[in-house]
Amino acid sequence: MDTDDGLIRTSSLMQRQDTELFxxxxxxxxxxxxxxxxxxxxxxxxxxxxxxxxxIPWYERxxxxxxxWAMNGxxxxxxxxxxxxxxxxxxxxxxxxxxxxxxxxxxxITCRDEGGEMTSxxxxxxxxxxxxxxxxxxxxxxxxxxxxxPHLTVRExxxxxxKLRLPTHFTQxxxxxxxxxxxxxxxxxxxxxxxxxxxxxxxxxxxxxxRVSIAVQLLWNPGIxxxxxxxxxxxxxxxxxxxxxxxxxxxxxRLILLSVHQPRSDIFQLFDLVVLLxxxxxxxxxxxxxxxxxxxxxxYPCPRYCNPSDFYVDLISIDRRSRDREAECLxxxxxxxxxxxxxxxxxxxxxxxxxERSAEQSExxxxxxxxDSEVVTISRQQDRLPGKLKxxxxxxxxxxxxxxxxxxxxxVHGFEALLMSLLVGFLYFGAGEQRLSIQDTVALLxxxxxxxxxxxxxxxxxxxxxxxxxxxxxxxxxxxxxxRAMLYHELEDGMYSVTSYFFAKVLGELPxxxxxxxxxxxxxxxxxxxxxxxxxxxxxxxxxxxxxYCSRAMALFVxxxxxxxxxSAFMGNALFTVFYLxxxxxxxxxxxxxxxxxxxxxxxxxxxxxxxxxxxxRGNKYPxxxxxxxxxxxGIHVVEAMNMNQYPLxxxxxxxxxxxxxxxxxxxxxxxxxxxxxxxxx
Ligand SMILES: Nc1ncnc2c1ncn2[C@@H]1O[C@H](COP(=O)(O)OP(=O)(O)O)[C@@H](O)[C@H]1O
Ligand SMILES: [Mg+2]
Numbered sequence: 001m002d003t004d005d006g007l008i009r010t011s012s013l014m015q016r017q018d019t020e021l022f023x024x025x026x027x028x029x030x031x032x033x034x035x036x037x038x039x040x041x042x043x044x045x046x047x048x049x050x051x052x053x054x055x056i057p058w059y060e061r062x063x064x065x066x067x068x069w070a071m072n073g074x075x076x077x078x079x080x081x082x083x084x085x086x087x088x089x090x091x092x093x094x095x096x097x098x099x100x101x102x103x104x105x106x107x108x109i110t111c112r113d114e115g116g117e118m119t120s121x122x123x124x125x126x127x128x129x130x131x132x133x134x135x136x137x138x139x140x141x142x143x144x145x146x147x148x149x150p151h152l153t154v155r156e157x158x159x160x161x162x163k164l165r166l167p168t169h170f171t172q173x174x175x176x177x178x179x180x181x182x183x184x185x186x187x188x189x190x191x192x193x194x195x196x197x198x199x200x201x202x203x204x205x206x207x208x209x210x211r212v213s214i215a216v217q218l219l220w221n222p223g224i225x226x227x228x229x230x231x232x233x234x235x236x237x238x239x240x241x242x243x244x245x246x247x248x249x250x251x252x253x254r255l256i257l258l259s260v261h262q263p264r265s266d267i268f269q270l271f272d273l274v275v276l277l278x279x280x281x282x283x284x285x286x287x288x289x290x291x292x293x294x295x296x297x298x299x300y301p302c303p304r305y306c307n308p309s310d311f312y313v314d315l316i317s318i319d320r321r322s323r324d325r326e327a328e329c330l331x332x333x334x335x336x337x338x339x340x341x342x343x344x345x346x347x348x349x350x351x352x353x354x355x356e357r358s359a360e361q362s363e364x365x366x367x368x369x370x371x372d373s374e375v376v377t378i379s380r381q382q383d384r385l386p387g388k389l390k391x392x393x394x395x396x397x398x399x400x401x402x403x404x405x406x407x408x409x410x411x412v413h414g415f416e417a418l419l420m421s422l423l424v425g426f427l428y429f430g431a432g433e434q435r436l437s438i439q440d441t442v443a444l445l446x447x448x449x450x451x452x453x454x455x456x457x458x459x460x461x462x463x464x465x466x467x468x469x470x471x472x473x474x475x476x477x478x479x480x481x482x483x484r485a486m487l488y489h490e491l492e493d494g495m496y497s498v499t500s501y502f503f504a505k506v507l508g509e510l511p512x513x514x515x516x517x518x519x520x521x522x523x524x525x526x527x528x529x530x531x532x533x534x535x536x537x538x539x540x541x542x543x544x545x546x547x548x549y550c551s552r553a554m555a556l557f558v559x560x561x562x563x564x565x566x567x568s569a570f571m572g573n574a575l576f577t578v579f580y581l582x583x584x585x586x587x588x589x590x591x592x593x594x595x596x597x598x599x600x601x602x603x604x605x606x607x608x609x610x611x612x613x614x615x616x617x618r619g620n621k622y623p624x625x626x627x628x629x630x631x632x633x634x635g636i637h638v639v640e641a642m643n644m645n646q647y648p649l650x651x652x653x654x655x656x657x658x659x660x661x662x663x664x665x666x667x668x669x670x671x672x673x674x675x676x677x678x679x680x681x682x
Contacts, residue, residue, distance in 0.1 A: 038088045039126055039138065039223045039255045041109065046121035048079040048101075048108060048280070078104045078116060079280040081341060083350040086257060086273065088223065091250040093268075093288075094259040095309060096277035097317040102259035103144065104280070106228050109257070110141045112492065125224070136494035140217035142227040146209050147486040149398070150198040151405040154188055154212050155179065157196055158219060163394045164495050165220040168384045182218050185245055186211040195405075207234040211242065218249070225249065227258040236264055243267045265307040273351065278316035279330070281337035285344070286352035294352055298339060391496040395504035403512065410512070417520040420451065425527025435529060438622055438638050444528055445612040446585040448521065449547050449605055484559070488675070498672045505556075506664065513552065517545045531616050539649075543611045546656040550604035551576065553663035560670035579603040584610065589643045604659045610644045611652030 052074040078101045086092045094102050107113040109123050111132045123130045125138060135141075148157055162175040170178075183192050188211055196212060197203015204212065214230060227246070231239035243263075247270045250256045260267070268274075268288060276284040276291070284294055292302045295312060302308045316333050319325040344350050386394065404410065428436060428444055436444065491498065521544045525537060555572055562568040580586070582596050583605030592600060600606045617635025624633045639645045 037223070038253070040085065040087045040124075041224060041255060041257065042085045042124040042127075043105075043109065044083050044122050044124070046079055046082045046105075046108065046123070047077070047119045048104060048113070048116055048121075049075050049119050050078045050104070050116040052076050077280055079108070081337075082121075082275075082277075082280070082282050083344075084273075084275055084282070084285055085349045085351070086255055088253050088255045089250060090272045091247055091256040091258070091270070092273040092275065093263065093271040094257070094275045094277060095261075095263065095313060096259075097313055098261065100277040101280035102277060103228055105277075106141070106226055106257070106259060109135075110139055110226060111135050112141070136492075138222065139224045139226055140220065140222035141493070142214050142217050142225070142230060143489065144228040144232070146213045147489045148196045148198070148209065148212060148216070149402045149486065150196055150201040150203060151402045152398070153193050153195055154204060154208070154215075155183065155192045156401060157212060158182060158215055160394060160398045161216050161219050161495070164386060164391060166385075168386055168390075178219060178221075182215045185248075186215045186218070187241060188212065188215065201406075207238045210234060211238075214242070222254070224255045224257070227256070229259050229261065231260055231263070231267070240264070240267055243270050246270075262313050263309050265309065268307070268309045276312060276316060278333040278337065279318060281333065283316050283333065283336045283340055284312070284352065285340070285350055290352065290354055293354055298336070388497055388500050391500035392503050395496060395500055396508045399504055399508035403508070413516065414519050417516050418523065421520045421523040422527070424448075424451065425524040428528035431529055438635075441530070441616060442585070442613065442638075442642070444524075444530075445616060446583065446605075446609055448524060448544060449583070449608040449612065450580055487671075498668070502668050502671055509552075513549065514545070517541070517548050520544070520548075531620065536615055539615045540612055543608050543615070543652070543656070546653065546660065547604050547608035550608075550656060550659050550663065553660050553667060557663045557667040557670060560667055561674055579605045582606060583608075584642070584644060589646075601655075602659060602662075604656055607652045607655045607659070610647070611649060611656075613639045613642070613644050614649050614652070 082105065084092070094105060096102055104113065104116065108116075108118065109130060111130055125134055128134060152160070158179045159175070162170075162179050166175055166178065183189055188208060191204045191208050194208075195201065195203040196209060203209070210230065210233060214227065217225065225246070230242060230246075234242065246256050246258065250272065263271075271288040273286065274284070274288045274291060275282050284291055286294060291312065292308050295302065295315075300312075300315060302311050316329075316336060318329045318333065340352070344352055347353070424444075424447060428440065431440075487501065490496065491501075518541070521541055525540065530540070531537070554575060558572040558575065559568045562571055578599060579602075582592065582600035582603045584600065585605075587596075589597065589600060589606070614636070617639050620635040621632040622635055622638065623630050636645060
C-alpha cells in the first residue's frame, strides 16, 4: 500500500514538474504571471536596406582621397520580405549565423535601427504601428552588450531599478519581494551581494552579468520581452537554464522574442516558434518541432544524431571564402527562401504547418473576462511611475553608492590633489617674514587657477584607468563617456528623465568636488605663506572652487555634446587652452587684439585670476625700490598696473557663477537634444 502510495505520489510529482515546470506555486505571485493581457507582435513584409558606408562620416572619407559626394555607399539588403506573427504565451527564436540580420530585425521592432532604411513593410504591436513611445511602454529589450554600474552589487542594481520602474502603488516590501523573485529566477542568489563589475573592475562573471541585464528588464514585468543573443558567452548549462526561464516566462502569458546563433538541441526544443534567417530572408518560420519535417519535405533530411539547428544553420550559412562557394550558397539560400515564401503565402500567420496538423493550432491563451478587467486597472496604475523628484532622489543615491563605494579610486584622487598642492607649495616655501615678491605672488596665483583643473583631470584619468600624461581635462571626458553608453540605454528605455539625471549628476558630484578643492588649495595657500587673514583665505578658496567648477561644467558639456572620447578630449583641451591664454597673465588684457579680448570676458581663468589678485594685494604694502629710494606701495596699485582692477571684486564672483551656469545649461541642452549614443552600439 505504502509503495503504491509512494509511486502515485512520485508520478504525480513528476507530472506536476512536467506540466508545472512553467507554473509553480511561486509563479502565481505578482511576478511570474503577466496579467496585463494578451499581446501580439506582427511583422509584415518587411524590407530593410543598409548603406554599408553610411556610418563612415564624410570627413573620414576625405582620408581615402574621395570627395564626400563621390563616394556612394553600397546598398545592401539586410532583411527581405520577412513576415512573422507572435503572441503572448509563445517564445520565438530567430536563428541564423552571424551577420544574417538578427540584430537589425530586433532593432527595427524596437525602433532602434540606425543607419538603415525600411523600404517597405510594417511592424505592429497589438495592431498599432510601433512607435518609440509604444515600445517604451510595452517592450523590454535586452541588448547584446551589458551596460551596468560597476560598483553596485547585483541586489543593489536591481533594487534601484525596482524603485525607478515599478509603479508608485508598490510598497517597499513588494519591491523587495520582486527583486528576490527575479534573483531566484535567474539564479543570481549566490552572487547577489557581489559587485557587478565591468572590463576594468572585477565583479561577477560574464554569464552572471548577462543575467543581471536580463533581470533588470524582467523586473518591471513587461508583456513583451526581446533579447538579442542572450545565450552568447554563457556556458551551455547556464544557457540552457536561462532559456528554460524564458520559456517559463512565456508560459506566464508573455511574448518572448530572442535571437540565437546556433542553439544546442535541448535549448532548441524549448522554443515554440523559430525563424531561420539567411542573409535577411526567412528560410523557415514555424513550430520548432516541425522544422525537421519541413526541410525533409524539401529534400534536406537531418542526419541521425545530428542537432537540427546546427545542421540547418550550416545549410543556410553563406560561405564567403571564395566567390564560387558564395554564389552557390546564395543560390541555395534564395531557392530555400522562395520555396518557403510559396509554402506560406496562403497562410494568415506566415507560419508553416504540416498539412495533417494545420487544424489543431494552439490559440493564444486569450485573457479571460476577469483578466480583462484587471488589465484596465493595472495599465492605469502602471502609468503612475515615480515622478521627476522621486527619480532624482533615487538617482542621486545610486550615484553616491556607485561613486563613493570606489574608495580606493577616491583616495588615489585625493592623494594626487594633495601631491600637486605640496609640489607647488614647497616651490614657494621658505619666504618667511619677507613674504613673496610681487612677481612670484602673481605667478603663483595664476598657477593656482590653471593647475587645479589639471588636478581634477588627473583624478578622472585615474578613475577611467586610462593614463594620458599631459592631456588636460581628459579625466572628466572619460567619466562622461563611460557613463554615456549607460545613459543612452537607460534614457531609451524610459527609465528616468534627462532633468532628473542632470540634477542627480550635478549635485551628486558636489561633495567630491568640494573636498578635492579643499585638499588642493589649503596646503598651497599656507605653504606659500599667502595672506593669512581668514577672510582672504575664504575669498580665495571660493574663487578656486568656482574656477574648478567652471572647468568641470565645461568638461561635462563637451563630453555630452561630442560623439567620441577623442573629439571631446581635443575640444576640451582647445577650449581650456584658449581660456588659459586669454586669462590676462600670458598677455596683458589691454594688449590683446579685439577677438582675444572678447574671449577673455568669458574666460573663467581671467575672472578667477583678477579676483585672486584683488583679494591678495588690496591693502598689503609692498616695498618698491627706485634708485636709492624705497617706498611702500599699496598692492592694489600693482593690480591696477596690470589692468586687473577694472571691475569690483564681487563682479568676478558673479561672472564665474554665470560661466558655470552657462556651461551647465549647455550641458543640459546637450543631454536633452543630442542623442547620447553608445560608442559600441553595433
Ligand atoms: N547601420 C548599419 N550600417 C551598415 N551595415 C549594417 C548596419 N546595420 C546592419 N548592417 C549590416 O547588416 C548585416 C546584418 O547585421 P546584424 O543584424 O547586426 O547581424 P546579426 O545580428 O545577425 O549578426 C550585416 O552584414 C551588417 O554589416
Ligand atoms: Mg547581432
